[in-house]
Amino acid sequence: MSELRLEQVSRWYGNVVAVNGVSMTIGPGVTGLLGPNGAGKSTLIHMMGGFLPPSSGTVTLDGAPIWHNPDVYRSLGLVPEREAAYDFLTGRQFILAMAKLHKLPEPGAAAERALGLVEMHYAADRAIGNYSKGMKQRIKMASALVHDPPVLLLDEPFNGMDPRQRLHLMDLIRRMAAEGRTILFSSHILEEVERLAGHIEVVVAGRHAASGDYRRIRRLMTDRPHLFLVRSTDDRRLAAEIIADGSARGVELTDKGLRVEATDFQRFTLVLPRIARDADVRLWEVSPSDESLESVFSYLVAR
């Protein structure tokens, strides 16, 4: 059982702050690192993988610092986001070389086991340069698993995968976690993280925005004021009825229609048609106006 711990970690490049005072502890099971593109997920993973020193704060694995400490790689497997592997090697040669670099007692057996885990035996004798994106992802996964590490870091592992490959990788990650490993993967897609991660850490604009299981994150994201744009036959009358009902925090009459700030997403969408019917107003359009992931995330930060 291994534990990755970040304490007050910041990282800046010149004047640009990429990660700002992040503290988190990642234990056994699957943790999803969720955030929009450019939020600092890769920077965090690079620091946890020993490829970037934190500008301040500490990153440790079971108490040992990760930066300048190649020994941590005995218990750490890293799947980088970049595709480049050694294209001129076959899958089997590549994994065998990784096993030898780890100085495993039986590199051949370890390589075959890792190839089996990702179900790549069938293509193991083809050059990596000829692999599809999903196959490359799997061979990278095998390279990170060859020494059976208790901790696994995956940077955007599902990028560019088709749905079948995605399911297969999710399955593999679940199995790895069931064996008691500590697994962290990054993603900018909520559904992906929700399906796989028992625990979710949300980062937005370099800050640690939220932390918890998917129910908690889901609730945080839905229990926020939602903006709707509503057009109808009689905006003024509808506005009065919505206010009277109490399901909105504010209503604004604009020349494009009504801007409604609902307090409760679900209740408002249920109640609006009834209000309109009772008031004899016909609805032309009801559209949520800030449903981008970005705005959901920035709400979490501003909270």
Next chain:
Amino acid sequence: MNATIAMITFRSMLGRRRALLLLLLPAALVMLSAALRLIGENDLEVAANVLQRFGVATLLPLLALIAGTGVIGPEIDDGQIMYVLTKPIPRQVVVLTKLAVAIVLVTLFAAVPTLLAGLILAGTTEMMTPAFTVGVLAGGIAYSAVFVALAVVSRNAVTIGLLYALVWESLLGNFAPGAKSASIQQWAVSVADALTGTSYVTSTVALGVALPLLALTTLAAAMLAVVRLRSLSVASAE
């Protein structure tokens, strides 16, 4: 030294197209020598000229540049170096292995062709051929270390290396004699000069200065490479 890293590095360096690139200049040197011999233009002066101008001043720095930067630069640029660095292997082992591969390549593609060309042109007269071979080897080791370090430090290693070899060593060396003392090429000539009796080979740097400078440069470059590789951080891919 790590056999697996060496294997991967050799395979990437001797892949089809790169091997051709490595073979081009040495083949030209050997063919030129054979042609000179065929038309009977192979007296000792011509031989010394060819070995020094082509062997030491052109073949050696260019091959060392290709080999020295090639063993590690592309791997850093493409990110494959991550697969080597995420292993419990001390970084000095990584650097020393890469350097050893570069030196082997320089030996194969610069020192051996120099030896062949010398044998074709001058045989073993005045020990000039072995002298140049040893000079190329000595210079090759220093050049390799410098170019490996350059590739770890900068993404523009090839450009900087070319500027050093072409502008500093060749051009400035001709105009400003002082620049000649700070030149791996001249140190290599100095080694060759000390080993042969012929007066056609003259160096501007004394052997007593050249040898310590060669050793010091190699050592300093290797250490710089280790230090910088230890703190190699990925420029964020985002």
